[in-house]
Amino acid sequence: MKKRWTVAVAAMMAVSAFAIPVGAQEESEFLTMIPNHDNAVGTFAEGPNGEAAVPAVDVELTEEQYKKASEMDLTLAMLWAGAGEWYNGMTDGAKSECEKMGIEIVTTADAEFDPAQQATQIETALSLNPDIMLTLPVDPVSGTTAYQPAVDAGVKIVFADNSVNDYVGGEQYVAVCTGDQYGMGRTCADLIAESIGGAGKIGIIYYDSDYTVTNNRDNQFVRSILEDYPDIEIASMMGFAEETATGEVASAMLTQNPDLDAIYVSWDVAAEPVVAEIRSAGYDTKLVTIDLGGNNDLEMATDGIVYGKSADMPYQIGATMVKLAVLDLLGEETPTYVVSDCIRMTKDNIEESWMAAMNTKPSDDVLEALGK
Numbered sequence: 001m002k003k004r005w006t007v008a009v010a011a012m013m014a015v016s017a018f019a020i021p022v023g024a025q026e027e028s029e030f031l032t033m034i035p036n037h038d039n040a041v042g043t044f045a046e047g048p049n050g051e052a053a054v055p056a057v058d059v060e061l062t063e064e065q066y067k068k069a070s071e072m073d074l075t076l077a078m079l080w081a082g083a084g085e086w087y088n089g090m091t092d093g094a095k096s097e098c099e100k101m102g103i104e105i106v107t108t109a110d111a112e113f114d115p116a117q118q119a120t121q122i123e124t125a126l127s128l129n130p131d132i133m134l135t136l137p138v139d140p141v142s143g144t145t146a147y148q149p150a151v152d153a154g155v156k157i158v159f160a161d162n163s164v165n166d167y168v169g170g171e172q173y174v175a176v177c178t179g180d181q182y183g184m185g186r187t188c189a190d191l192i193a194e195s196i197g198g199a200g201k202i203g204i205i206y207y208d209s210d211y212t213v214t215n216n217r218d219n220q221f222v223r224s225i226l227e228d229y230p231d232i233e234i235a236s237m238m239g240f241a242e243e244t245a246t247g248e249v250a251s252a253m254l255t256q257n258p259d260l261d262a263i264y265v266s267w268d269v270a271a272e273p274v275v276a277e278i279r280s281a282g283y284d285t286k287l288v289t290i291d292l293g294g295n296n297d298l299e300m301a302t303d304g305i306v307y308g309k310s311a312d313m314p315y316q317i318g319a320t321m322v323k324l325a326v327l328d329l330l331g332e333e334t335p336t337y338v339v340s341d342c343i344r345m346t347k348d349n350i351e352e353s354w355m356a357a358m359n360t361k362p363s364d365d366v367l368e369a370l371g372k
Contacts, residue, residue, distance in 0.1 A: 047176055047337030048163045048212060054335035056177065056313075056320045061327065069101040069326045076103050076322070077125040079118065079135040080160075083110040084269055086291045086314050087136075089358040090160060093318030094134055096359075101326065106130055115139040119146040126153060132325040134318070136160040140210070147172070156328050158321040161213040169336025174328045176337050177321045179312020181213055183342035185220025187310035188288050189228065191344070192262045195286040195307035199231035200261035203253045205246055205274060207266040208239025214266050217290060221264055235260060240270065247273030254283055262286040268293035268309070275305050292345070292354060294363045300347050301369035313340040315359040 046052065061069070076098060080087045091108060098105055106128040111118035115138045125133065126149055133155045137143035143164030150157055157173040169175055192202055204222065207214040225232055235257045238249050246265065250273070254260060260283070265271035268291035275296065278285050286307040289296065299306040317340050327334045345353040350370060354362045361367065 047169065049168055049336075051169060051335075051337035053337050053339040056316050056338050056340040059320050059323050059327070059335070059338055061323055065327070065330055065332075066101060068330060069103075072131075072329065074101065074103045074131045074326070074329070075106050075129065076132040076134065076325075077106055077128065077130040078108040079111065079121050079125060079133065080109065081111050081118065081136040081138045082113050084291075085293050085358070086268070089292075089314030090134075090318035090321075092359065093315035093320075094322050095318075096315075097319045097322035097326075101322075103132070103322070103326075111138050113138050115142045115146070118143075122146055122150060126150060126155070130155060131329065132322070133157045134160065134321045134325070137162060137164050140164045140212075156325040158325050160317060160321065162211065170334075174336070175321075175324045175334055177317050177324065177340070178213060178338070179317065179340050180342040181216035182220045184290050184310040184312065185217035186224045187342060187344045188217075188264055188290060188308075189221050189224030191308035191310070191346070192264055192286070192288040193225075193229045193232060195288065196232070196261040198229060201233045201235040201257065201259060203235060203250075203257060203260045203263045204237040205249055205253065205263060205265045205270070206237065206239050207270070208241060218266055240266075243267075243270035244273060246270045247277040250274040250277040251281070254278070254281060254285070258283070260285050262288065262307070265289045267291050268296055271296055271306070275299060278305050292357055292362075294366065297350055297354075297362055298366050298369060300345075301350055301366050303347065308344070308346040311343045311345060311353065311357050313343065313357045315357060316340045 078091060078094060107125050109121040111121055118138045133150055135157065137159060140162060144166050147157065147164060151172045159173055159176045161178045163173060163176050167173055206218040225234060236253050238253050240246050240249050263274060263285060265274050265287065268289050271287060271289040272295055275287060278287065287305050288308055290310050292311050296306045320338055324334050324338065343353050343357055350362055350366060351372065354360060
């Protein structure tokens with residue numbers, strides 16, 4: 001995730017405003033530092049309006065529905081919040097479904113996590129008259145206004161990961177399609193425990209923003225550590241606002257806690273500066289994060305700093321988003337909150353994880369490092 005703030009300012013904010021050592025705090029304080037910490041705990045996180053989750057594998061079209069959709073001359077816009085391997089996976093999954101039904105993709109855009117830029121991209125997309133809009137909103141607050149013209153135009157909106165404030169599934173938008181956020185948080189807790197033999201000191205670098213998806217998995221990570229691993233001490237928790245500033249956050253964390261055994265970071269791209277800081281400073285610290293990504297997966301393949309990851313299935317998410325929009329256009333009842341599977345990845349199953357999540361193999365560099 002990326003916001004158009006300067007690295008220096010964001011780093012200063014992340015270290016001074018959000019850096020809170022927690023080694024001596026009560027458990028209740030661990031669980032109140034990350035936004036949306038009071039969300040319900042269950043097998044799956046609930047939807048933005050309390051909807052029960054429906055597995056993505058349950059969303060399917062019949063042959064007759066595919067045929068009807070192919071006769072509708074549909075058009076589609078993809079407006080993502082950012083860029084990277086995860087977004088590429090969603091795009092590829094959506095394209096695969098569009099090809100089956102002859103749906104024309106009229107535009108694909110990356111807002112670089114800038115709400116104003118995304119609002120402009122929505123306006124530009126609407127000038128192309130899409131029937132469907134697949135999108136991940138940058139900001140749930142300003143997004144309420146930004147997406148309203150699409151709602152007014154009758155565009156079938158399917159959100160990835162998060163909706164916007166005051167919108168209701170089945171009314172302003174068709175559905176939210178996301179990953180198993182609680183599952184990813186639990187998986188990362190298991191991985192970090194495994195990386196340090198079930199005991200030691202860890203740090204948590206989390207996204208300090210009201211963003212339901214990352215909040216759910218970060219909070220679940222904390223809960224799982226506290227509930228399942230009594231011999232692991234959370235020595236420090238620091239938030240960040242800008243993914244490129246996490247190296248400075250890690251530097252502050254490791255300076256204060258040079259004996260950290262491992263660090264959890266909210267997602268893959270944000271973890272890259274942390275990996276670089278650990279290496280340059282010479283710390284013997286492992287790292288666990290979320291999402292697939294070439295650089296950190298190469299680090300894992302070479303037995304480097306990254307021990308493991310959890311991930312959802314972006315290819316499945318992108319394909320399912322198209323299916324949901326088409327089913328709605330066909331007048332079918334659709335679930336409003338859909339969840340993909342969760343993947344646990346270490347060096348032992350990198351290639352298999354990429355095939356499951358992205359429907360493609362990892363980079364040649366990663367395969368070569370794995371001896372394949």
